Amino acid sequence: MAKLEILEVPDPRLRTVAKPVETFDDELVRLVEDMIETMYDARGIGLAATQVNVHRRLLVLDVSDEQDTPREYVNPEILDSEGTETCEEGCLSVPGIYANVTRAERVRVRARDRTGNVFEEDLDGMHAICLQHEIDHLDGKVF
Numbered sequence: 724m725a726k727l728e729i730l731e732v733p734d735p736r737l738r739t740v741a742k743p744v745e746t747f748d749d750e751l752v753r754l755v756e757d758m759i760e761t762m763y764d765a766r767g768i769g770l771a772a773t774q775v776n777v778h779r780r781l782l783v784l785d786v787s788d789e790q791d792t793p794r795e796y797v798n799p800e801i802l803d804s805e806g807t808e809t810c811e812e813g814c815l816s817v818p819g820i821y822a823n824v825t826r827a828e829r830v831r832v833r834a835r836d837r838t839g840n841v842f843e844e845d846l847d848g849m850h851a852i853c854l855q856h857e858i859d860h861l862d863g864k865v866f
């Protein structure tokens with residue numbers, strides 16, 4: 724596994740809109756593993772591929788207290804969302820800055836894992852907030 728460099732503002736590469744992952748190969752498996760390692764090393768609860776200068780639609784997150792439950796979402800799509808919630812968010816690409824962001828409180832997401840298996844989940848709390856934060860990165864947005 725390898726730790727990847729995290730881009731920081733005002734790097735214009737953070738504004739790139741990521742394209743779908745089309746090939747589920749060993750290189751993708753390695754990228755997912757490296758992103759999980761990079762997220763833990765940086766003490767983040769999520770990381771989007773955009774932040775490591777890979778402009779493909781995948782993200783990892785781990786909102787567990789023990790930081791032992793990494794999750795991966797390849798080509799995530801929000802199918803449905805409900806409610807609103809405002810949270811003070813941080814971002815590894817914007818060190819030292821915290822901003823109040825309002826997002827959906829609950830989301831239903833469809834995505835694939837590193838092997839291409841499709842799954843759907845209903846998320847709430849930090850899990851929902853973090854997923855939406857990471858999808859913003861894939862769309863070239865930084866809070």
Ligand code: GNR
Binds near residue numbers: 769856857860
């Ligand atoms: O580590 C992170 N913490 C965080 C806190 C509140 C809302 C969102 C986040 S995501 C952030 C890691 C990051 O920058 N992911 O892109």
Ligand code: NI
Binds near residue numbers: 813814815816856860
């Ligand atoms: Ni971020």
